[in-house]
Amino acid sequence: MKLLQGKTSIITGASKGLGKSIAQTFAMHGSDLILLSRNLQAISGLKTELESLYAVQCHIYETDVTDLNSLKNTFADLNKKKIVADVLVNNAGIMIDSTLMTVKPEMISNTYNTNVNGTIYCSQLALKNFIKKRKGSIINLSSIIGTNGSAGQSIYASSKAAIIGFTKALSKELAPLNIRVNAIAPGFIETDLTAGKDKAQLSIGMKRAGTPEDVAKVALFLASDLSDYVTGQVIGVDGGMII
Amino acid sequence: MTNSEKLYNAFAEALNIDLNKINDNLVYQSIAQWDSISHMVLISQIEEAFNVSLETDDVIDMSSVGKAKEILSKYKIIF
Numbered sequence: 129m130k131l132l133q134g135k136t137s138i139i140t141g142a143s144k145g146l147g148k149s150i151a152q153t154f155a156m157h158g159s160d161l162i163l164l165s166r167n168l169q170a171i172s173g174l175k176t177e178l179e180s181l182y183a184v185q186c187h188i189y190e191t192d193v194t195d196l197n198s199l200k201n202t203f204a205d206l207n208k209k210k211i212v213a214d215v216l217v218n219n220a221g222i223m224i225d226s227t228l229m230t231v232k233p234e235m236i237s238n239t240y241n242t243n244v245n246g247t248i249y250c251s252q253l254a255l256k257n258f259i260k261k262r263k264g265s266i267i268n269l270s271s272i273i274g275t276n277g278s279a280g281q282s283i284y285a286s287s288k289a290a291i292i293g294f295t296k297a298l299s300k301e302l303a304p305l306n307i308r309v310n311a312i313a314p315g316f317i318e319t320d321l322t323a324g325k326d327k328a329q330l331s332i333g334m335k336r337a338g339t340p341e342d343v344a345k346v347a348l349f350l351a352s353d354l355s356d357y358v359t360g361q362v363i364g365v366d367g368g369m370i371i
Numbered sequence: 372m373t374n375s376e377k378l379y380n381a382f383a384e385a386l387n388i389d390l391n392k393i394n395d396n397l398v399y400q401s402i403a404q405w406d407s408i409s410h411m412v413l414i415s416q417i418e419e420a421f422n423v424s425l426e427t428d429d430v431i432d433m434s435s436v437g438k439a440k441e442i443l444s445k446y447k448i449i450f
Contacts, residue, residue: 204424207424252427255411256414256415256418256424259411259412259414259415260415260418260419301407301408304408305408305411305412
């Protein structure tokens with residue numbers, strides 16, 4: 129059964145890692161896609177792959193989520209082409225490791241601009257069409273670091289904690305309009321973002337790192353009508369990780 | 372239908388109130404039906420009615436029916 133047949137999903141940061149895996153999983157389940165990335169070449173390849181494998185339509189945009197004007201142009205173009213999304217996955221994010229004493233101001237602004245502001249901007253722009261349809265699902269990528277904290281990641285952790293506050297507040301604001309807002313808090317997932325990090329120190333109940341597909345399956349649930357009555361939740365995808 | 376009638380209809384539908392209660396002096400949050408949630412619905416209703424996409428500043432500034440006309444005139448909607 130294709131869970132997203134007839135739906136269109138916007139995915140930010142779609143060129144690699146979790147975003148790419150979510151795009152593949154959604155396409156496999158019949159969703160047309162709007163892929164946003166700073167790397168047009170990468171999403172161009174993904175578009176070709178997904179359109180031929182799953183017979184879905186992929187629209188790609190070279191867009192930086194920290195650049196509000198670039199986002200406005202992207203959404204204006206979608207409106208012009210009458211492409212209306214049902215789902216928004218705010219996945220684009222960066223992670224910088226640095227103890228607080230060594231944090232530079234630009235590290236803070238870069239992290240917050242991408243992880244927090246980018247999520248807020250995209251949600252604001254996608255919202256208008258969700259309101260018109262009185263239906264929509266916003267899925268924000270937080271992190272176990274945001275829920276539990278981790279040494280050397282105070283800036284990243286606080287940005288991901290902000291995503292949780294944003295998710296919970298927005299879910300309350302939009303529930304009367306039948307628009308759902310949820311977050312996923314991945315644990316240690318094998319992606320470029322976590323490449324080179326020492327897994328030996330991690331305490332994961334299931335004794336393995338997560339895969340991007342583990343996260344994508346939860347995103348699929350939240351995007352689909354299976355989660356019709358689920359909003360304001362932060363779902364951990366961490367294999368029982370203790371941090 | 373004139374643009375004024377179109378706008379009044381959009382307000383009546385979005386706020387779920389009688390058309391005869393809409394006039395240019397109706398102000399945001401002056402009635403229970405025009406709260407922050409219905410304001411979002413109103414914006415989408417107006418955008419659909421006039422086929423425009425309002426800037427965030429204009430969404431914030433839309434504090435009355437009269438003000439809505441003023442704002443829409445920037446989008447070449449004549450009243």
